[in-house]
Amino acid sequence: MKRTWFVLSVLLVLAVLLAACQPAATPAPTTVPTQPPAEPTKPVESTKAPEATQPAQPQEFVFGMLLVGPYNDHGWSEAHYNAGLYVEQKVPGAKMIYIDKVNSADRPGTTPEQLAEDLVSKGAKLVIFNSDDMKDGAEAFAKAHPEIIVIHASGDGAWKEGKNYRGLPNLGNVMGRMEYGKMIAGCAAALTTKTGQIGYLGPLINDETRRLAAATYLGARYCWSEYLGKDPAQLKFKVTWIGFWFNIPGVTSDPTQVADDFFNSGYDVVISGIDTTEALAEAKKFQGQGKEVRAIPYDYIGACKEGEEVCLGVPYFNWGPMYAKYVQEAIAGTWKPSWDWVGPDWNDINNPDTSHVGFVKGAALSADASAQLDKFISELAGGLNLWKGPLNFQDGTPFLKEGEVATDFQVWYLPQLLEGMEGQSVSQ
Amino acid sequence: MVRTSSRWTNFVFQLLAIVLALAFTSLVMVLAKANPLEAYRNIVVGSLGSINKFSDVLVAWVPLLLATSGLLVTYTAGLWNIGVEGQITLGAIFTTWALRVLQDSTLSPGLIIVIGFLSGALGGMLWASVVAFLRIYGGVNEIFGGLGMNFVATALTIWLIFGPWKRPGIGSMSGTEPFKETLWLPTFAGLRISPWSLVIGIIGIAVIYILLQGTYFGLKLKAVGRNRRAAFLLGIPTTQYMWAAFLLCGLFAGLAGAVQVLGVYHRLIPSISSGYGFLGMLVAMLINYQPAWAAPVAMFFAALNIGSIQLPIVMKLDSTLSGVLQGALVLAVLLMDGVRQRLLRRR
Secondary structure, eight states: OHHHHHHHHHHHHHHHHHHHHSOOOOOOOOSOTTSOOOOTTSOTTOOOSOOOSOTTSOOOEEEEEEOSSOTTSSSHHHHHHHHHHHHHHHSTTEEEEEEOOOSTTTSTTOOHHHHHHHHHHTTOSEEEEOOGGGHHHHHHHHHHOTTSEEEEETOOTTOTTSTTOOOOTTEEEEEEOHHHHHHHHHHHHHHHOSSSEEEEEEOSOSHHHHHHHHHHHHHHHHIIIIISOOOGGGOEEEEEEOSSSSOOTTTSOOHHHHHHHHHHTTOOEEEEOSSSOHHHHHHHHHHHTTOOOEEEOOBOTTGGGGGGGGBOEEEEEOOHHHHHHHHHHHHHTOOOOOEEEEOOOTTOTTOTTTOSEEEEEOTTSOHHHHHHHHHHHHHHHTTOOSSBSSEEBTTSOEEEOTTOBOOHHHHHTOOSOBTTEESOSSOO | OTTTSOHHHHHHHHHHHHHHHHHHHHHHHHHTTOOHHHHHHHHHHHHHSSHHHHHHHHHHHHHHHHHHHHHHHHHHTTOOOTTHHHHHHHHHHHHHHHHHHHTTSSSOHHHHHHHHHHHHHHHHHHHHHHHHHHHHTTOOOHHHHHHHHHHHHHHHHHHHHHTTTOBTTBOOTTOSOOOOGGGSOOOSTTSSOOHHHHHHHHHHHHHHHHHHHHSHHHHHHHHHHHOHHHHHHTTOOHHHHHHHHHHHHHHHHHHHHHHIIIIIISSOOTTTTTTHHHHHHHHHHHTTTOGGGHHHHHHHHHHHHHHTTHIIIIIOOOTTHHHHHHHHHHHHHHHHHHHHHHHHHHO
């Protein structure tokens, strides 16, 4: 036994020495962004790394993606993954590499910045961090690798007027104005509910999730009162947070259980704010037992597929066009950091090449509701703004005065849920 | 029993075990329609292919080695300290606590870091002492006590991160607010590994090696582990020795947690132990509790963990494959040990 391990350790040490003897390049930032940095992380065997000297020719440009969930989660991460495929299709030479399940529960002992370096060592020159929870990692990585373009989806580190502006020359942000998608979802729910009770399956509590839940409520309340002519006070809207973007057994509340609780206590429409499709699956189950319930999933254009018969539709992200733009700019050397909060293309919110946010209707949406929903969408397209006073916070303090319209800053950093919503505003 | 059989027979059986484990893992890959050789090559390149990769292996190696070191003590005493995970977590919590209290004080960052380490060790010992108390005075098997305390430790972490220690305005699975960089363990330039954590890991295993192989304490602990009653009748205060074993393991686990906070994550995150406690148990079993092999085998396991990250990038394989290989190795070694003992007995 001793000998075995002796031999093994000698081999290990040899391999380490060999690796250490490779000429280590200076980590100084290179001034030409298209030049592949001579970083010491590049494996010797790699033949894929392009020798970028003539940017005019269509050649391989590798971009990396860190996905917080599984690439096929039918939710947030799959929407990003599909956007990567879109980029490969639309930008000549673009090639995606990715790591999914980038979170400390699924990949113990790793950090996002470390995994990003793995992507860089495989040739990536632009890395997309796809979760709010990777903020620290994205920023640390951007600082340590000035030659790599970092896109942090859903963050605000590149927003000059924002609260967390970092001013890093290689860090950009992109987010969709999903508030619109959520308003449409809320409207669809309000037009459908028979009990007047809408449940919102929330992830964890932060600025983003608060404003999305609030937008859903605004859409629901508008259609409830304006289209159905009912009293807003009769609309119950409850948010239950599970603690994370998807179920982590033993760590988060079980979203299946939360959805069940909603359906069992009179909530007949559940709108999902999490990255996975438990709400829809449970609605399907309850429907099978003869209960008339509906659900609205989130994030991913194909999310309704798991339960067409109970799906009212899905608000989804379409990251492809923006990512294609960034990759094209990176190839051309014209990329500049920016904070992009991109809305739908109001000419056609489901145009795959122009609209960052969309809503596809589900089979369970009635014809009447569908027509009214179209009306709501055209009102939004015409400039209807639901972030308009008078609006109060959940605790009754005023948010917007009569006629006052919320700024981007006020919406992005919404500090509380709104009056009329049930559920926690701040994590305890 | 192990000592008497010839070195060569042992060697052959160990080799067989490795071949068996590799064969099993390869079979799993073939079933997943992947090329095993390419996968192994990717793991090697991904862990040893560059100095950066190797430094990441070391980052995983140090806490794993510390956990293994602690576990060697409890194993020697015949105790299955499965609560090591929770002890690592409590170490991390205590370190975070100390840093949160002291970060705005006038103390020098170096001193705060030292206090952080000491607090971590204390936290690990505290958690271990609960298991020890239940085991020694309550008759609760340390496996059940440990499991329970692991759950409590996880719940405590989550509560702290989403509760009292949450970031301003938000609770986030990404953990508490990161500490300022002056409170990070200094690293080699451009790498993530800190010379200080390396020093702690190496001193740690050296201390355990000397303690178990070269002192009366180690010898008596072995006696306690082999036959507690006989040891007691021979005049060894077995209760004290069991306490010592638990507390030492807790100390080392706590240090591992402190390294995770000070040198790796720079904050408290939900799964701060990174599973190094359970992995450390595998390492300890694989080396048949001989401290001399803790360092290389822990290194091998750490390399598997880091190298396997290549699998999803390059081959679209799930990186839990490294876990399959690690588990298969331990099972194969145990299996082969059993086979060897049966065969030798027959002769």
